Structure formats: structure tokens, C-alpha cells
Amino acid sequence: MKKTSYTGQFKPALAIKNKNGVIVATGYKTLLNRKIEFYNFRSKETLTMSKKRFEQNYTVEELV
Numbered sequence: 782m783k784k785t786s787y788t789g790q791f792k793p794a795l796a797i798k799n800k801n802g803v804i805v806a807t808g809y810k811t812l813l814n815r816k817i818e819f820y821n822f823r824s825k826e827t828l829t830m831s832k833k834r835f836e837q838n839y840t841v842e843e844l845v
Contacts, residue, residue, distance in 0.1 A: 794844045799823075805839070 797806040797819060809819035817835040820827050830838075 796842045796844050798840050798842065800838060
């Protein structure tokens with residue numbers, strides 16, 4: 782995951798993909814307790830998980 786300075790805000794122009802390479806979200810935010818939160822539009826729910834679990838299950842790509 783790329784290090785950014787947008788802590789606490791949704792990051793623009795990102796594609797979050799699951800293990801199958803399917804885009805499931807377009808942004809995420811880092812919470813104060815070092816967890817990642819994002820809205821998965823495939824399952825229509827907001828997910829909150831640890832950074833380690835997020836990095837194991839999802840990849841983040843910048844859209845150009």
C-alpha cells in the first residue's frame with residue numbers, strides 16, 4: 782500500500798481490488814485506531830479491518 786498524507790480522509794483516484802482483481806471500492810480512510818475503513822460497493826456495506834488484514838486481502842492502485 783502506498784504511503785500518503787491523506788490520513789483521516791477518503792483518498793481520490795484510487796481503485797481497491799479484491800484477490801480476484803475486481804474493483805470493490807474507490808477510496809478508503811485510516812481511522813485513529815490504525816484500522817482501515819472503506820465502502821465495498823459490491824457487497825453494499827462499510828468494512829472496517831486492520832491494516833494487515835486489508836493488505837492481505839486487497840490491493841490499492843492509483844487511477845491515472
